[in-house]
Amino acid sequence: MPRTVGIDLGTTYSLIAYQDKREGRPKCIPGPYGTPLCPSVVSVDADGSIIVGEPARRRLLTQSERTIYSVKRLMGRGPADVQDELKIFPFRIDPASKNVIRVRLGDRVFTPPEISAFILRELKSWADEYFQDVVDRAVITVPAYFNDAQRQATRDAGRLAGLEVLRLVNEPTAAALAYGLHEQKRGRVAVYDFGGGTFDISILKLISTTEGDIYQVLSTNGDTHLGGDDIDNALQALAREELSKQGVDLAAHPDTVQELRKALIAAKHELSDAAKTTVKFPLPDGGDAALLGARQKTVYFREITRAEYDRIIRPIVDRTMGPVRQALADAKLTSAEIEEVVLVGGSTRVPLVRSTVEEFFGRRPHAELNPDEVVALGAAVQADILEGGVNDMLLLDVTPLSLGIETMGGVVAKIIPRNSTVPASAQEMFTTGVENQTGIDIHVLQGERELAKDCRSLARFQLKVPPGPAGLARIEVKFLIDASGILQVAARDLRTGEEHKIDVQPSYGLDDAAVERMLEESIEFAEQDFSERQLIEARNEAETVLQATEKALAREQEEAPGDMPAEERHALNGAVTSLREAVAGKDYKRIRAFVDVLNQATMPLAERMMNRALGAALEGKNLGEV
Amino acid sequence: MDFSLSRPKPHRLKPVLLASLLESDFMSAPTTTAATSATCANCSAPTGGAHFCPSCGKIQPLPRGTDFFSFFGLPQKLTVDLEQLEQRFHSLSWKLHPDHFARASDDERQLSLDRSSLLNDAYRTLRDPVARVEYLLGLAGMRKEGQKKQQAPPELLEEVFELNESLDELREARASGGTAAAMAGLRAKLEAAQHKFEASLAAVDQELARVSAEWDAALDSGADETASRKLMEKMNEVLNRRSYIRNLVNGVRQELAES
Ligand SMILES: [Zn+2]
Numbered sequence: 001m002p003r004t005v006g007i008d009l010g011t012t013y014s015l016i017a018y019q020d021k022r023e024g025r026p027k028c029i030p031g032p033y034g035t036p037l038c039p040s041v042v043s044v045d046a047d048g049s050i051i052v053g054e055p056a057r058r059r060l061l062t063q064s065e066r067t068i069y070s071v072k073r074l075m076g077r078g079p080a081d082v083q084d085e086l087k088i089f090p091f092r093i094d095p096a097s098k099n100v101i102r103v104r105l106g107d108r109v110f111t112p113p114e115i116s117a118f119i120l121r122e123l124k125s126w127a128d129e130y131f132q133d134v135v136d137r138a139v140i141t142v143p144a145y146f147n148d149a150q151r152q153a154t155r156d157a158g159r160l161a162g163l164e165v166l167r168l169v170n171e172p173t174a175a176a177l178a179y180g181l182h183e184q185k186r187g188r189v190a191v192y193d194f195g196g197g198t199f200d201i202s203i204l205k206l207i208s209t210t211e212g213d214i215y216q217v218l219s220t221n222g223d224t225h226l227g228g229d230d231i232d233n234a235l236q237a238l239a240r241e242e243l244s245k246q247g248v249d250l251a252a253h254p255d256t257v258q259e260l261r262k263a264l265i266a267a268k269h270e271l272s273d274a275a276k277t278t279v280k281f282p283l284p285d286g287g288d289a290a291l292l293g294a295r296q297k298t299v300y301f302r303e304i305t306r307a308e309y310d311r312i313i314r315p316i317v318d319r320t321m322g323p324v325r326q327a328l329a330d331a332k333l334t335s336a337e338i339e340e341v342v343l344v345g346g347s348t349r350v351p352l353v354r355s356t357v358e359e360f361f362g363r364r365p366h367a368e369l370n371p372d373e374v375v376a377l378g379a380a381v382q383a384d385i386l387e388g389g390v391n392d393m394l395l396l397d398v399t400p401l402s403l404g405i406e407t408m409g410g411v412v413a414k415i416i417p418r419n420s421t422v423p424a425s426a427q428e429m430f431t432t433g434v435e436n437q438t439g440i441d442i443h444v445l446q447g448e449r450e451l452a453k454d455c456r457s458l459a460r461f462q463l464k465v466p467p468g469p470a471g472l473a474r475i476e477v478k479f480l481i482d483a484s485g486i487l488q489v490a491a492r493d494l495r496t497g498e499e500h501k502i503d504v505q506p507s508y509g510l511d512d513a514a515v516e517r518m519l520e521e522s523i524e525f526a527e528q529d530f531s532e533r534q535l536i537e538a539r540n541e542a543e544t545v546l547q548a549t550e551k552a553l554a555r556e557q558e559e560a561p562g563d564m565p566a567e568e569r570h571a572l573n574g575a576v577t578s579l580r581e582a583v584a585g586k587d588y589k590r591i592r593a594f595v596d597v598l599n600q601a602t603m604p605l606a607e608r609m610m611n612r613a614l615g616a617a618l619e620g621k622n623l624g625e626v
Numbered sequence: 627m628d629f630s631l632s633r634p635k636p637h638r639l640k641p642v643l644l645a646s647l648l649e650s651d652f653m654s655a656p657t658t659t660a661a662t663s664a665t666c667a668n669c670s671a672p673t674g675g676a677h678f679c680p681s682c683g684k685i686q687p688l689p690r691g692t693d694f695f696s697f698f699g700l701p702q703k704l705t706v707d708l709e710q711l712e713q714r715f716h717s718l719s720w721k722l723h724p725d726h727f728a729r730a731s732d733d734e735r736q737l738s739l740d741r742s743s744l745l746n747d748a749y750r751t752l753r754d755p756v757a758r759v760e761y762l763l764g765l766a767g768m769r770k771e772g773q774k775k776q777q778a779p780p781e782l783l784e785e786v787f788e789l790n791e792s793l794d795e796l797r798e799a800r801a802s803g804g805t806a807a808a809m810a811g812l813r814a815k816l817e818a819a820q821h822k823f824e825a826s827l828a829a830v831d832q833e834l835a836r837v838s839a840e841w842d843a844a845l846d847s848g849a850d851e852t853a854s855r856k857l858m859e860k861m862n863e864v865l866n867r868r869s870y871i872r873n874l875v876n877g878v879r880q881e882l883a884e885s
Contacts, residue, residue, distance in 0.1 A: 166728060209713075211720040386728040394720060420750055423724065423743035480743055483724045 004137040004166065004387050005029075005127050006174070006379025009116060009154065011072040011197030011227060012346065013037040015376035016123040019384035026178065026380035028373050029130045031122075037372060038126075040196075042118045043067035044105040052122035061262065064090060064254045066106040070229055073197050074101050074112040075157075076150030078508045085225070088233045090254060099508055113153045113510060114518060117160035124161060138163045139383040141375050143198040144170035145222030145323075145400045147446050148458045148487050149508040155486070156515050166386050168484035171195070172202035173397050174378030175344040176215055179369060180206050181381060181393075187339040188218075190327075192357055192365065193375075194320060195345035197227035201324045203331040203338070212392030219330035219419045220400045221323035228268075228347040230316045235264040235304075238312060239279070243300060253284040260300075267304060272349045276305040310352045317356050324360065330419050341365040344374055396421050399481050406443040406452040415479060418448065425480040429494075436467040440475065444487065444504075457507040463491055463500060475500070538591040542583045545595050549576060549602050552609060559612060568604055575601040664689060677722065677741060685722070685737045693765055694748035703845060704759060704838035706752055715749045756831070756868070759838060759861055768858050769865070776873065777866035782826060786874065789819045793881060813882070820878045827875055830868045837861050 006026070008015045015036050017028045028036035033054050043056040044066050051059065059067045073085055079097045086093065094102035094109050102109045120140075127135040140163075142154050151168055158165035172191035179189070186206045193200040200222035207214045239260060240250060250257050263281040270277040281300045328335060341357060343365045348354065357365050384390045398419045404412035405428065415426035430440050439462040447455030465473040474494035481487055491500035505511060510518070549572070556563060564572075579594040664673050664686065671681035675696075678685055695702045698714055720726075722745055727738040751757045763769040778786065796812045798804075841857050849857075 207716065209716050209720070211717070214716055214719065385725055388729060394723060394725060396719060396723070417750075421746040423739055424746050424750075425743040426747075480739065482739065 003131070003133065003135050004139070004383040005124075005135050006169075006376055006381070006383045007120065007123055007138050007140045008171070008174075008376035008379060009072070009119065009140055009142075009157070010040055010375075011070050011195055011229065012040055013196070013372060014040050014119050014123055015373060016127050017373070017376040017380035018127070019380045019389060021384075021389065025181070026377040026384075028376055029126050031126045036376070038119065038123055039069070040072065040119050041067060041069045042071070042105070042115050044108050046106065048108065050118050052118050060258045061255055063106075064258050065092070068103060068105060068115060070197055071103070071112050071115045073225060073229075074103065075116065076112075076147065076153035076508055077101060081508075089229075090257070100510060100514075111510065111518070113157040113515075114160055116154070116157035120157055120161035120163060124163060136162065136164060137166055137383075139167045139169055139379045139386065140165055141171045141174050141379045142168050142485075143195075143222060143224050144172050144193075144200040144202055144220040144397075145198070145224050146170075146485070147224075147401055147456050148485070149456070149506060150224065151484060151486050152506060152509050155484070156510050159515055160518055165484075167382065168486070169379055169382050169395070170200070170202065170217075170220065170397055170400075170485070171198075171375045172200045172220070172344060173204070173215065173217055173395055174376075174382060175342060175369075175374045176202070176204050176206075176378070177381045177393065177395060178374045178378035179342050179366070180213065180215060182369060183366075185340060186213075188333065188337060189340045189342060190324075190338045190361065191342045191344055192320075192324070192348065193222075193344040194347035194353060195227050196347070197225065197229045199223045199226040199320050199323065201320070201327045203327050203333065212394060214394050214396060216396040216421075217398045217419075218333070219327045220398055221327040221330070222400070223319065223323060226316070226319055227345075228350075231268060231313050231347065231350070232261060232265055234312050234316060235268065236261060239264065239281075239300065239302065242302070243283075248283060248300075250284070256284040268309075268350075271304065271306055271309050272351060274306075276303060278303050306351070313350070313352060317350070317352050320353075321356070321360065335361050338363075342369070343367045344369075344371050346372055397483070397485070398422060399424060399485055401446045401456075402448055403458075403479060403481065403487065404445050404447070404455065405479075406445060410452045411450060412445055412447075412452050412455055416481060420481075422481050422483055422485060425478055427476055427478050430463060430473070430475045430477060431471050432465055432468070432473045433470055435470050437465065437470070438467055439464055440473075442477065444479070444489070458487060459489075459504040459506050461489070461502050461504050463502075465493075534588040535586055535591075538588040538595070539583055542579055542591050542595050545598055545602075546576065546579060546583075549598060549605075552602065552605055556605065556609065560608070563608055564605065568601075572598075572601045572605070677718070685727070685734055685741065687737055688740045688744060692744065694744075694751055694761060697744055697748050698752065700752075701845070702762060702765070703842045704755075704762065705842050706758065708753060711749070711753055715745065718745050755835065755838070756865070759834060760865060762841075763858055763862055763865070766858060768862055776870040777863065778870050779826070779830075779867050782823075782871070782874075785819060785822055789816075789874070789878065792816055792819065796881065816878055816882055820875070820882065823871060823874045823878060827868070827871045830864060830871055834861070834864050834868065837864060 004018075006017045008017075015028055015038065017026050017036075019025070020027050030036050031038055031053065038053045039057040041053065041056040041060060043051040043059040043063060045051055056067055057069070060069065068091065070089060073089065074082060074091065078099055079093060079101055082091070082093070082101065085091065092104040094104050096102065100111050102111055103115065124135055138158060140154055140158055142151055146154070154168060155165050172193040175193060176189060176191050179185075179191075186208055189204045189206060191200070191202045191204065193202070200220065202220040203218045205216045205218055207216060243250065250260065260281055263279050267277045267279045279300065279302045283298050283300060328338075338361055341361050341363060343354070343357065348367070348371050354365060354367070381390060381393070382395065385393060385395075399416065399422050400418060402414045402418045403416040403426070404414045407413045415428060416424050430442070432440060441460065441462050443452065443460050444458045445452055445455040446458050449455050463475050463477070465475065475491055476494050477489060477491045479487065479489055487504075489502050489504055491502055492498065493500065575594065575598040579591070579598050582591045582594045585591075664675060665671065666673050666679035666682060666684060666686065668684040669679060669682040671679055673679050673686050675689060676686065693702075698711065700706070719742070722738055722742040724735065724738050724742060727735045730738070751761050760769060792812055792815045796809075796816070799808055799812060837857065837860050841854075841861070844853055844857055
């Protein structure tokens with residue numbers, strides 16, 4: 001049974017998949033509603049219990065204050081970063097948030113990794129159920145353009161969900177893996193991944209070598225805050241503006257805003273195929289809808305044609321093309337040199353997106369794969385590669401952003417350029433600038449800009465140096481970006497040869513201690529996990545069987561003492577004792593096994609009871625009735 | 627731990643190649659003695675500095691100061707067969723990538739991380755003809771922070787002077803809302819300058835390629851230290867000039883993008 005899964009932790013939907021070893025292909029695991037798509041929505045009930053997925057999405061309309069969607073937008077970001085987001089998204093950020101954002105849901109407060117962990121935990125329970133076994137290792141996908149803090153937040157979410165995160169894989173690369181497996185194609189491929197909240201473009205080279213196929217990423221670019229959400233928001237802004245002109249203000253009706261959002265998303269989906277659609281949406285009670293016309297007094301009624309829709313969303317779609325051009329330039333390729341364009345992500349269903357991409361590359365994009373599932377499927381393949389299953393595929397990914405350190409005057413010295421194949425490293429030598437300086441402060445940043453203030457601060461730490469004349473110390477620091485795109489730092493004093501332990505404090509995110517603390521808390525609050533649940537169920541089942549056996553024995557003793565052969569009695573007693581012992585332990589599989597043994601051992605007994613009951617029934621009837 | 631004015635800024639030494647500190651004679655054999663005398667921690671067999679123990683197959687620690695050329699098993703030459711380099715990169719990636727050590731011991735996982743990151747760093751540097759020269763000079767201790775500067779080529783001084791004038795005019799015109807015709811004229815001037823600088827960049831790249839070839843030839847014919855040092859000084863000078871022109875090209879490109 002495979003115990004390592006691939007997870008696509010998406011802005012709108014999340015999925016979990018595994019590599020089916022028998023069929024040699026990845027498959028998505030369906031949830032309780034029959035679909036593998038789990039809405040990335042989390043809600044907190046009045047009693048404090050956590051609701052995830054489809055039921056949580058329904059609560060957006062009735063319990064919007066207790067429910068959150070698109071939490072991926074908040075991962076790895078500080079309160080100051082999300083001010084623009086707050087104008088559009090109904091996130092209720094706790095005012096006490098410092099470096100790490102805290103979101104209020106009802107009367108409880110959570111960090112984005114904790115909320116994401118609830119989604120991961122839900123998906124994990126689907127897999128546990130599917131395999132009837134505990135799944136505890138996973139590959140999780142992230143947008144290729146995620147920075148270090150966003151990646152760390154995702155990894156923390158995995159840990160909080162009780163998963164060992166073997167690797168973070170970039171979403172377009174995962175998609176390429178699934179695509180390559182499916183199509184057996186080689187050459188230069190562009191993956192255009194337009195999801196619910198993020199946009200990525202990756203340029204890859206698919207190469208056949210004697211050892212197997214290499215998927216080498218040449219360049220990647222994107223925007224971690226651009227997605228289908230923005231299309232929804234543009235439509236919403238239009239509707240609310242029209243409504244406010246008519247004297248209807250929805251600001252005081254958060255549930256109604258969600259109702260409107262739902263209606264507009266439905267319209268968006270319709271416009272993927274139809275030439276026009278009509279938005280019909282009931283206005284809140286007390287809304288002065290007289291201006292909306294006599295016929296639809298309390299309903300917002302609006303026709304949208306494809307042409308108008310295209311006009312509204314054109315600026316959003318155009319924003320994807322800057323990153324596309326940059327990625328091509330970085331790969332030193334022209335659009336004509338791309339041999340295949342693969343579309344990934346739900347937003348690539350939008351006709352304007354398809355036509356824009358087709359026009360740019362001068363070729364029809366490949367859209368045969370299910371754009372919702374392909375990322376999770378690729379993650380499952382990568383999970384199997386790490387488990388040693390698939391051994392003829394190798395993924396060489398890159399870091400999306402340059403890594404730098406702050407130097408004199410707040411200028412950033414780039415030490416690992418963007419699009420370097422990971423793992424990548426850089427060694428830097430540091431010394432003291434003044435006499436008897438005891439520490440050297442290092443500020444690590446990510447980004448393409450010249451000045452530290454314009455780049456993303458990743459971490460600050462201090463190198464300790466023994467006091468001495470300026471410039472005497474020689475500290476070598478090794479910065480390493482691992483295969484998940486996460487920074488590791490190690491330092492060594494070259495004069496003493498001593499390794500330094502570096503305590504890197506993330507600028508935005510949780511430190512290890514905080515994650516540990518949350519992990520403890522989450523266990524208190526979380527539903528019982530799968531094995532615990534299984535143990536309880538198995539014990540209940542065992543209790544039922546034991547009681548039934550006792551009753552049956554007592555009854556036979558009463559009705560037909562001596563009917564049971566000694567051999568049978570011996571086996572039965574043995575089975576009862578073994579099951580009692582198993583129930584005292586914690587292995588639910590062992591309990592289940594002895595339940596089966598006892599059921600087997602009681603079969604002759606049950607048969608005799610049936611016969612006696614049947615005999616008694618026959619005795620009381622006339623022959624004609626039989 | 628904020629950076630305040632009173633706190634000394636980190637003082638960074640560049641480039642940070644260990645070899646440059648050790649003042650090693652870079653003309654000698656590429657592998658360090660530490661590498662060739664190494665033995666396998668697992669089975670004690672001599673490893674000869676190989677990636678894997680020839681006896682038991684375990685991945686080996688990376689000797690400190692391993693340079694990019696020797697990692698790829700290449701001489702310290704500036705002409706590199708890119709196709710061959712890529713093939714070698716792919717075949718080493720299969721062997722060293724962390725994917726294949728996901729279930730190995732912590733030690734082996736670390737060694738895979740060390741070796742595969744060096745592999746990627748080395749490939750990134752060696753496949754680029756300019757980075758390759760910079761790296762070679764760095765190995766020889768020829769391109770430290772102080773020795774790295776931009777040098778204005780005399781033949782470009784006239785153009786640079788004109789460019790600065792055009793840029794000033796452009797900024798003024800932009801600030802005062804100049805006419806479309808005036809803006810277009812300035813833009814055309816900038817574009818002409820851009821072409822000129824791009825041509826200079828191509829020329830300096832060719833020059834670098836020529837000196838690189840000279841270097842390889844000198845190495846083959848066993849040239850003495852003085853001759854080699856002279857060639858390196860020449861390369862250093864070409865790099866400084868290149869860096870100046872490169873900045874010009876980028877600067878004008880940015881101005882054009884903004885206007
Ligand atoms: Zn060995």
